[in-house]
Amino acid sequence: MTSPAPRRTTVVVLCWNRWDLTRRCLETLKAHTDLTHAEVLVVDNGSTDETPQRLREIPWVRVVTNATNLGYVRGNNAGIAAAPQDADVLLLNNDVEIHQDGWLDALRETAHAAPDVGIVGCRLVLPDGRLLHAGTYMLPDTFWGQQIGALETDVNQFARTRDVEGIVFACAYLKREVLARIGGLSENFRSYFEDTDFCLRAKEAGFRTVICGAVTLVHREHGSTSDQPKTFEALFQESRRTFRRLWGKKLEARYRHTLSWQSILNFPTGYAMSCREILRACDAEGIRVAYTYVYGPGTPFPAREDDDARDYFLNAVSRRRSGWRPRVSVVYGQGDVFHRNKGRHRIGYTMLEVDGFPEEWVRQANEMDEVWVPSGFNRDGFLASGLKKPVHVMPLGVNVDYFHPGIRGVNNPAGDFVFLANFEWVERKRADMLLKVFNQTFRRKDPVVLVCKVINVNRTTNVRAQIEALGLSASGGRAAFLHNREFPYHQLGALYRSADCYVSAGRGEGWDMPLMEAMACGLPSIATDWGAHTEFVHEGISYPLRIRGLLPADARAPYDKGVRWADPDPEHLAHLFRHVFEHREEAAAKGGRAAAEMAARWTWNHAARRIAARLDKIG
């Protein structure tokens, strides 16, 4: 049986002067597009340069000429009106270039993959290679649309097909069903905000807006008004006022919960990094979160926090006011700051890498209305330590747009098999064992290397001296170090994808975000078979590292007193190193299963859904 022919698509290219841009757009379009099921329609918005004459010379382009410049919205609507009434429409700015074969087919297939998909956008990058757009969002705090992923180094993040609130219409595939239902672009706008308005109207009519991450086009961003600041400002503000009037109340109404979130945001710590992700995911889940810094003078971490998160969304969330006594407040941090919770319903959310909790943490936890921990491991530890209040397991997650197997790594040109570990240089992480075992398991002639991304912020610790003191063999396995390097979060996936296997051989973890990130990137992993991460790690997707038993936790951290952590087995680690090195296909398959499981079960959206469900119950 043959499949039905794809629906025809009219590609509408709106232009006004700047023939150089239009020419480049059309040339790249012709070179990379199968036009069997498509036509190209150029709307000339009253150009006064050579555009009209040049367009007449191109036989494969249909031209609609407007006598004067009607602006972006009416110009595009003229193109939509001129398209056959049974065809889909793809709006394409004339400052977009196409360098990818099959791009139109991919957008069309995405649009027709489900009846409720109405609008499809794609990744846009700048000519210098930086990502510009992977969808948009609009906060009712500011009514200033933001592009997801803007100006990030492109490592192929946001590569999947996913739902978004809106897209920029520099490239927008509009299914005929949507146009039939809601018409063209709203002429309440002359330019700007009409794209978000269209997506929101489509949503009200039951259609989703999605990004097809498999398609990437180049956007030169030479909009005809953005090159003229005064015109841009006037048009933008006029459209913004219109948008606020039309959508203000509806955007506010998307929140079904409000939540005060007291935590840490602008430091390179695990709590801070995960906090950023939780806030974003909660917003997408309909939770209006107001953030305040929980540490500072008078707390165990007296440093003041920078006001600027270098992120539009997080800055907006930080400027929200939650009031003197918010109805529900979560302190997300160590248990010794739970007492700073200012809510009427008080929640303490914490984790720890040992089998119990310090007395002071338990005392403060017992002053909460309820306690959240990410794992059953920590729930059991809290209860065994004397927690009397309800405790809920609220797992953390992973950002599968930044961490997935399609992220581009930087491969070792020598072709060595690469083990990677990413850790802070503290006793718990057993770096000494890791290095010794690796050095003894392999020979220098073996095509294998251990890369350690190491952080040390303790003045009394000399990492280099400690490595030298290990007395490692010059003829043993080789290692290399990335010391105190802070990588942009969106690039971290490239670090994992530069390796073949991830190793986490510490004594215990409160969650182990790097392990989860590496697994989401499709790496096989060797991980100590004890600790909170056993919540998401199992033999089907990882290589559990046996432990010899439990030991008193003997570290400099005061909260480790009187509790235990694991004693990972170095002989088993040596065995696993060798096994993975010699069974690469088996290991790669485990890595693939790990990535699939992380995406299916452990995203931040899953985490936020659990938070929303809990808030539903709290009422």
Next chain:
Amino acid sequence: MSDDAELERLRVEAAELRDLVRALSAALARAAAALPPEAALALARGGDAGAESPFQLEHWNDTIEMTRADVASEMALLWKRLPPRESP
């Protein structure tokens, strides 16, 4: 063996050793000239982390401050500085 004969043997041996040292120095100079500047400097300093180390410590920065960096450039540099694999 007389003292004179022993002395002569030692003189010859010393001359041979001096020649060997000269040859080694020349070979080392040639090798150093072919090395990247940082590696040549590390070799000249000698000591703890020479070219024989299987661990890349010669570029270690002892600061406790974090340095912002891009993954692509750091990894490219790391692969370049990786201690060479020993011939099997």
